[in-house]
Amino acid sequence: MGLPLDGRKFELYTIRDESTDASYGAYPADRSIEQRMDFGFILLDKPSGIRSKTAAATAKKILAPLGANKIGYSGTLED
Amino acid sequence: MPLAVNNATKALAELLVGGKEYVALMHLHKTFDRNELAKTLSEFTGKITQLPPVRSNVKRQYREREVYYMDILEIEGNDVLFKVGVESGTYIRKLISDMGEKLGIGAHMMELRRTKVSTLSETEGLVTLQDIDDAVYFYKNNDSRLLKKTLRSIEEALSFMPKVFVSDEAVDTVCHGSPVAVPGIVKMNSFEKNDRVFISTLKGELIALGNAVMTPTEIMHAKGGIAIKNDSVVMKPGVYPSYHRAN
Structure with missing residues (x-):
């Protein structure tokens, strides 16, 4: 019993062996805080009394000094 | 509630395809038979049609949604706590009142908590606004460990x-x-x-x-x-x- 995408597994097909140059980009786990901002994701425990919009705006205010220009959220509780 | 920062906001729509899971507290208006309740829950599992509530942001016309599963967690008097997995865009308050109507006694939603969005379980790695604030504070004091844990990757x-x-x-x-x-x-x-x-x-x-x-x-x-x-x-x-x- 679960949601449709739970435990989805994939095959991996390799066309050719190729390496990546470490001087460009970064492995997601090795990103600096600055790099994290552009790929950032937070699972927020929203306080029940406030609107999703307000919670997202508060998170943005907290993270703005570190370079968060925009924070979006997905879904309100009942939809 | 999933939040995405800067360019990662462009990927948020992908989280809608996987469905959602909630734990809801339903209050039935009269005493009920447990077998009848179980039967009603199974009748409302699968494809259902719903009329969005009056106070909603979408056009009020019947639309089809899928309820993947419903599972009773606890029954106390006229209150039923249950877990429900649904397609995005399913109104749980509506689902509950429709089930109450089907049972012939009426019901309404008392509490609702979302427990999963897509494959993300909201019981793992959940942070509060206070946690984010603390993480930023530590970061400013040269300790980025908490912020790295709080700010996960969209990947x-x-x-x-x-x-x-x-x-x-x-x-x-x-x-x-x-x-x-x-x-x-x-x-x-x-x-x-x-x-x-x-x-x-x-x-x-x-x-x-x-x-x-x-x-x-x-x-x-x-x-x-x-x-x-x-x-x-x-x-x-x-x-x-x-x-x-x-x-």
Whole structure:
């Protein structure tokens, strides 16, 4: 019993062996805080009394000094 | 509640496809028979039609949604605590009042808590606004450990999507909005035509999201052509170098 995408597994097909140059980009786990901002994701425990919009705006205010220009959220509780 | 920062906000829509899970508290207006309740729950599992509530942001017309499962957790008097997995856009308050009507005694929703969005369980790695504030405070005092834990990657949230991995040389053109061509693909997962695909660097970074134009088998046998048409670009141009073709 679960949601449709739970435990989805994939095959991996390799066309050719190729390496990546470490001087460009970064492995997601090795990103600096600055790099994290552009790929950032937070699972927020929203306080029940406030609107999703307000919670997202508060998170943005907290993270703005570190370079968060925009924070979006997905879904309100009942939809 | 899933939050995304800066360019990662472009990937938020992908989280809607996987459905949601809630724990809801239903209050029935009269005493009821447990077997009748179980029967009603199973009748409302599967495809259902719902009229969105008066106070909603969508057009009020009947629409079909899927209820994947319902599971009773606890019954106390006229209150029923249950877990429900649904397709995005299913109104739980409405589902409860419709079930109450079906039972002939009426019911309404007392409490609702979302426990899963797509494949993300809201019981793991959940942070509060206070946690974010604390993490920023520690970061300003030269300790980034808490912030690194709080600010996760969008790639982690999209782990349920099939990926195509492109060569370093192909990254920047995709960042500029070009579709993914066959020669740029190094490896890929299995997917079907028209499936949503995560376009990745060889380091696993999200470049863009798009729809598969070819199947993996077609990609492996083709000499060229467009394999994935992207519509939302997340990575900014310039992270990887741009290569100009000689011809």
